[in-house]
Amino acid sequence: MAFNKFSSAVRVGAIGIKGMGWNNLQAILKIDAVKCTAICDIDDAVLSSRGAELDAMGIKPTVYKDYTQLLLDKNVDVVIIATPDHWHCLQAVDAMAAGKDIYVEKPLANSIAECEAVVNANKKYKRIVQVGQWQRSQKHFQDAVSFVHSGKLGKIRTVKAWAYLGWKKRVEEKPDTNVPEGVDYLLWQGPAERHTFNPNRFHYDFRWYWDYAGGLMTDWGVHLLDYALLGMQVHSPRSIMATGGKFAYPDDAGDTPDTLTTVYEFDGFNIIWEHATSISNGPYNREHGIAFIGDLGTLVLDRGGWEVIPEKGKMEAVSLQKRVDSGLDLHMENFITAVRQRDPSLILAPLEDAAHIAKLSHMGNIAYRTGDRLIWSERDSHFVQKDANAYLAARYQNGYHLPVI
Template sequence: MNKTSRRKFIKNSTAVVTVAGLTAIFPKLYAAVGADRKIRIAAIGINGMGWSDLNALLKHPDVICTALCDVDNNVLQKRIKELEGRGIKAKGYTDYRDVLKSKDVDVVVIGTPDHWHCLQMIEACQAGKDVYVEKPLGNSIAECRAMVAAVEQNKSIVQVGQWQRSQQHFRDAVAFVHSGKLGKIRLVKAWAYQGWMKSIPVKPDAAVPAGVNYDMWLGPAKKQPFNPNRFHFDFRWYWDYAGGLMTDWGVHMLDYALLGMKASKPISIMASGGKFAYPQDAAQTPDTLTTVYEFEGFNIQWEHATGIDGGPYGKDHGVAFIGNNGTLVLNRNGWEIIPEKGRMEGVAFQRAVDDGLDLHAVNFIEAVKSRDSSVLNCPVKAGAEIAIFSQMGNIAYRTGKKIYWNPDTWSFSDAEADQLISAPYHNGYRLPKV
C-alpha cells in the first residue's frame, strides 16, 4: 500500500459506524455477542497501518482502546492526543512487553516493522492475547513457521492484515476463476508498478531523534548507527527489516494468484531484477523485479517496478488469470473479463463496492467473540503461506539462481538459499522455539 492509500485509510478511520448499521450487515455477529463486555485493544506500532487497523477496529461498538505503544514517543503522544480528542483515554507505553503484561488488554494490534512481527506476535499469544498482525506475517520462512506453531499451541485468535480477503469483489473474481469458464489457465500474472515511489536519496548517519528508543526499534536487527532512511516508512527497502515490494505488495497480489489457482507450494522459483531505475540511491531491495514460480501445468509471474505506473493491462497493480478462453484482470478497484475472440463473452468492469479494512476488522472481532478461528478471512496459516511464497521470490533474487523447494524437508535444493530461510537475530534476541 502506498503512502497516499495509507493516508486515506487513516482519514476514513474516524468515520462512525452505527450499531444498527453493523447489525444489518453482520447479523450473525450480533446474535453471538449479546451484552458481553467490550474487547479491550492495545496497538503496538502506531505510525502507519497499525493506527489505521486500530481505527477500523474502533468503529465496532464492542471495542475500546486501552493502550497505545510506540518506540517513538513523539508518535505516541500525538496518537494519545488524537484519541483524547475523540473521548478515548488510552495509557501510553514505549515497551511492548509492558503492554503484554497488562490485565486491561485482551487484543493486541501489531503494526511494527516486519522484523518485529514474529517476536511480538508469539509473545502476545503466550501472554494470552488475541492478535491482529500486519502483513507480511513474518520476515523469514523460519519466522512464519514459528508463528503458526505458536498460534496453534496457545489457541489464540490471530488475523493477518491482508484485508482484501474480506472484500466481496475479490471473492467474486476468484469464484469466476474457479468456474472454469476461462478455460485452461496457463499463466497468472501479478504486479505492482508504484509510480509514487521515487529514489531514496543517500543520507548520512545522524543522531537518534529525541524521544526515540532506537535500541528497541532495532530489536533483533543488526546493530548500526541511526540513519533516517532506515526509519519509519522507508525501512521497507532494507533487508535487515523487510523484503521490499516483493513482500510489501506481493503478499497482497500473489495471495489472490494462489487462491485462484488453489495452489501453494511451487516446484521452482527464479527471479531477475535489480536497481535499474535508481542504481545509486540508498535502498537495498530491487526497484525492478520479475519472479517466476513454476507449478505443474502453469506458472505464476510477479513483476514490480518503482517510479512508473504503466503496469500490465494499463493498471498499476493487479492479478491476471490468463486462460485459453479469456483473461480475468483483478485489482483493488474491481475486475473484468477480456475474452479471446469467439471463445467466451466478456464481462464489463465490476467495481469494488465495500471497504476491505473495515470488513476485515469486523471479521476479526467476530472470531474473537465467538472463539472460532475458522471464521477468520486471513488466519495465521494463510498469512504464513503467502509470506513464505513471497520470501521465496526474494531468496531466488538474492542468490541469483533457479531454486527448487522441498515441502517435506522445508528446504531448498541449494545451500546458499537455505541460509536465507532464517533471518539472523542480533542483540541477544533469539527466534522463539515453539
C-alpha cells in the same frame, strides 16, 4: 477470556501506531463494544500525536513505549501489531504467550523460519489470529475468484501479479544523524543488526532494507500473490526463479531491487510476479493487479474492481465490477466476530495461509539474491540448493533469539 457475541467490550491495545497501525485502530474502533485501552510506540512524537487524536475522540488509553509492558496489561484482550516486519514474529509469539488474540500486519514475518515459528507458537497457545491481508474480506475479490473457479476462462496457463508504483522514487543518500529526541532506537532495531541512526532506515522507508523487510516483493507481493494462489487453488511451486536489480536507481540507498521478475512454476502453468518503481503503467494499464490468462479470456483484478477481457469471439466480456466495500473495515469485523465467538475457523486470513504466502514471497527474494532456480522441499522446510538455506532465518542479534516452540 471467554468472549461471546453478547459479552462485554473487547479491549484493544495497539503496538506501532504511526502508519498502518493507526489505520487498523481506527477501523477496529468502528465496531460496537470495542474500545482502545492501550497504545505503544517507540517514538514519543507519535505517541503524543496519536494520544491527542484519541483524546479528542474521548479515548484515554494507557501509553507504553515498551511492548512487553503492554502485554502485561490485564485491560488488554486483543493486540494490533503494526511494527516493522522484523518485529512481527517476536511480538506475535510474545502476545500469544501473554494470552492475547492478535491482528498482525502483513507480511506475517521477515523470514521463512519466523513464519514457521509463529505458526508453531499458535499450535501451543491457540489464540485467535487475523493477518492484515484485508483483500480476503472484500466482496469483489471474492467474486473474481469465484469466476476464475467457474472454468469460464478456459485453461489458464499464466497468472500475472504485479505492482508498478510510479510514486516510489529513489531512496536518496542521507547522512547518519543523532537519534531523534524521544525515540528508543535500540528497541526499534531489536533483533536486527545495529546501525547508527539514519532517517532512511526509520519509519516508512525501513521497507527497502533486508535487515527489516523484503521490499515490494513482501510489501505488495503477499497481497497479490495470495489471490493468485487462491484463484488457481494451488499451494507450493515446483521451482522459483527471479531476476532483477536496481535498474531504475543504481545508486539508491536501499538494499532491495526496484525492478524484479519472479517465476513460480506449477504443473501446467506459471505464476509471474513483476514489480517496478517509478513506473505506473503496468500490465492492462493498471499500477497493480492480478491477471488470470485463459484460453477463452483474461480476468483482471485489482483493488478497484475486476473485469473479463475475452479472446476474440470465444466468450462474452464482463464489464468492470467495481469495489463496493471497505476491505479493512470488513476484515476487522471478521476478526472481532471470531474473537467474540472463540472460533478461529471464522477467520478469513488465517495464520497458516498468511505464513504460506509470506514464505512464498520470501522464496522469490531468495531466488533473486542467490541467482539460482530454487527447489523447495515442503517435507523438510529447506531448499534443495544448500546455499539458499542461508537465507531461511533472519540473523537475530543483540541478545534476541528466534522463538523455538
